[in-house]
Amino acid sequence: MKFNPDADLDTSGVEDTRGSGGGGGGRLPGGMIPVGGGIGGIILLIVILFLSGGLPGGSDGSGSDEPAVQNTGAGNLGSCKKGVDLQKNADCRFVVYQNSIQSFWAAELPRRGKKYTPAPLRVFDGSVNTGCGPATSAVGPFYCPPDHRVYLDIGFFQTLQNDLGARGGEFAEAYVVAHEYGHHVQNLYGYLDRIKTRQGPSSDSVRSELQADCLAGVWTNHATTVPDKSGKPLITELTDDDIARGLDAAASVGDDRIQSKTQGQVSPETFTHGTAAQRMKWFKTGMDSGDLTACDTWSANPL
Template sequence: MKFNPDADLDTSGVEDTRGSGRGGGGLPGGMIPVGGGIGGIILLVVILLLSGGLPGSDGGDQPAVQNTAAGNLDSCKKGSDLQQNSDCRFVFYQNSIQSFWAAELPRRGKKYIPAPMRVFDGSVSTGCGPATSAVGPFYCPPDKRVYLDIGFFKTLQTDLGARGGEFAEAYVVAHEYGHHIQNLYGILDRIKSRNGPTSDSVRSELQADCLAGIWTNHATTVPNKSGQPLITELTEDDIARGLDAAASVGDDRIQEKTQGQVTPESFSHGTAAQRMKWFKTGMDSGDMTACDTWSANPL
């Protein structure tokens, strides 16, 4: 994955609260109260892991990410800043994803409302309730905001077995912005059934994977405000890592790892095969009309 060193970056929609003490208290296990269409839209129910939480979910140390300094994303103004601050890649992801949807939705007659991305550590207070890092990245509809603890991506590799890499990170961020697109269309209000292999929750999550794939299709052509491309290259290895990340967060993979057995009646996000399928569907088509998981049978 290559980033344009000459691109201008926009940090106005990236809120870096790490180390600021602005997080707020989290619930045990990092759970967010279900209500208002919230349940089933978090990327991972990682609280299923082993003792009910990931390392650090009880307030202890979170997995470290190399070259990370708290509250440092405000300094990411140019693409070249990535050389001094590797965290600037998250500004690239957010800028590219938002720029794509800001152009795509009006083309389809829909107004795009920007969604900030709040980067936090430890715990955070949201319009969906308090959460800890153990919840994983998530989107909160009342806030119209994506929440992200960068330490999660280390956990994605160490606990869930993903290969990792920059595009695996980008896929996760794009998935959460997929939920924002759903929210703007009123789709999240349709979520009634939250568990089961064909539940509304599963259909919502697979659609968000598909929407992430659509951005992927266009990623290397998305410009910033000055017309410069933000991401200049995605390789086959990048795409493979994105598909691998999608598979690693499949319900069946997580349940097999944590329970030793698969129970489809408790699915909330879809199987590894389904998540890869719908991400690839969006990526291959580049067209939102290909992402109708609500009428698809089988998924």
């Protein structure tokens, strides 16, 4: 994955609250985050408690061929003004992800006659207060519909590699952020209001999560053509290895993979996000088509 060093970065939609205390604490109240969805959601909380005994980043030795991502500073994303700034602050890549994903949807939805409302990315550590209630890092990345924000603790990517067995890498990170922005697109279209059934292999929750994967794939199809405000591309190259890492990340957070790791058996009746195969399938569907109309998981049978 290559970033354009000449690209202009916009930090107005990125809120870096790391090191500020965040507030909140405790576990998320029941019934909150599952509405907006997340890459791991409540299931991830169980995974972390089983595998690392606490919050993200508890174990090592996963056999990953890329090092686990380290949180390089607190409250430092505001200094990311140009693509070249990644050379001195690698965390600036999260500004690039956010700029590219949001810029794509901000152009794509109006082209289809739908108004786009911006959604900030709030980066935190430890705990955070949200419009959905207080949350901790253990919840994993998530989108909160009431305040139209994506929430991310960068330490999650250590968990993704070390505890969930993903290969990791920059595009694995980008896929996660794009998935959460997929939930924002769903919210703007009213799809999140359709979620009535929370568990089961064909539940509304699973259909919502797979659609968010598909929407992440749609952005991926266009990622190297999304410009900054001056027309320069933000991301200049995605390799086959990048795509493979994105698909691998999608598979690593499949319900069957997570349940197998945490409880030694798979219980489809408790699925909330879809299987590894389904998550890869729908991400690839969006990526291959580049068209959000291909992401109709609500009428798909089978998923």
